[in-house]
Amino acid sequence: MTTPDAVPLSGPRFQTEPARLYREMRRDHGAVVPVLLDGDIPAWLVLGYRELHQVTGDPVLFSRDSDLWNQWENIPADWPLLPMIGHKQPSILYTVGERHRQRAAMISNALEEADAFELRAHAERFADELIDALCSAGEADLVAQYAMLLPVRVLARLYGFPDEDGPGLVTALNDMIDGRERALAGQAHLAASMAQLLTDRRKEPAADVVSRMLADESGFSDEEIAQDLMVMMAAGHQPTADWIGNSLRLMLTDDRFAASLFGGRNSVAEAMNEVLWEDTPTQNVAGRWAARDTHLGGRRVKAGDLLLLGLQGANSDPQVRTDASALTGGNNAHFSFGHGEHRCPFPAQEIAEVIARTGIEVVLDRLPDIDLAVPAESLTRRPSPWLRGLSGLPVRFSPVPAR
């Protein structure tokens, strides 16, 4: 499938000006763009709203099963994107068909029973603790000292980890996501903590997500449940942290939101929704594999080709965004949580929303005169064509005592 004009899926423009980049790609290549991954591995980036709907809505033709890939013979054992492609990983992400439906139901049911009131109370408590640790300094980095520490703490509590495990899990998960020298040790710490939690809850179930997953009767092994718990932790934490960071950035840099810094609540929801449309935490997702030769957006796609889900590109497709009205009135027809059978489970979306909204509201309540400490143009994003989040969000405020 190698096409001569394929676009490398790398480079600084994914960081600095993705909206313009996707517009140019669409202009030059149409809704389905031939791209090259690390090592010149070919794939298709699906940027069209309609085409993405087609791909995510047909899990048989466009499968989650990476065994179908026609590039395996070209992939070295140390290919950097292997963890993302998830070959032979027995988690929900790469399970297909009826077994996937049972697995998604197990996770959704276990998450759905979480009490929204309690969730909000936990999120508030952990957010307050984080603010207590920084509020007397008068300045902080709201990414490193706040957004990256909050969701994992709340999720750990919700899933069933004892509170004293919380700080260790925060460090381990952030080390793993960071992908540097401490990544493997972080992953090992998480895996060991999860195995321990499963053993404890097998003996003595409690009112938590893990106990409910263990009580499911579809016959998933402890190893499978541990894998899913890892996905629920990693897939839950980073995008929620970036949702908080990207929304705070929007509120601190855009005049339309200035008033809300002094108490307007509706605009927190508006800023969060606008971020999902314009600056979404998961820009591109790998992926789906074509089960047979087919056509998509005017392209001939061969059996076994990899299709990447261009969520941010589809959100800004001019075919659906003919005017700015798409953003108002809580319109949530964006692709930021995916679509179809493999989308982010609905209860997970709701939990992410509660954690992010509470996190933002606590910042605005506790640090009412908060302002950016650097010019808006100097804020940078982490270099990645996949996730979109800030490398830092330096702010200043009048120092206040801890509670």
Ligand code: HEM
């Ligand atoms: C509590 C927080 C969250 C949890 C526990 C969670 C969990 C999950 C899980 C288990 C899946 C896999 C579903 C499957 O394969 O059937 C998933 C998929 C997904 N999640 Fe989330 N998630 C969370 C927050 C978020 C946030 C904040 C975003 C982005 C704004 C997001 C975006 C996605 C996307 C785009 C997919 C679909 C990937 C695809 O179609 O292949 N998630 N999530």
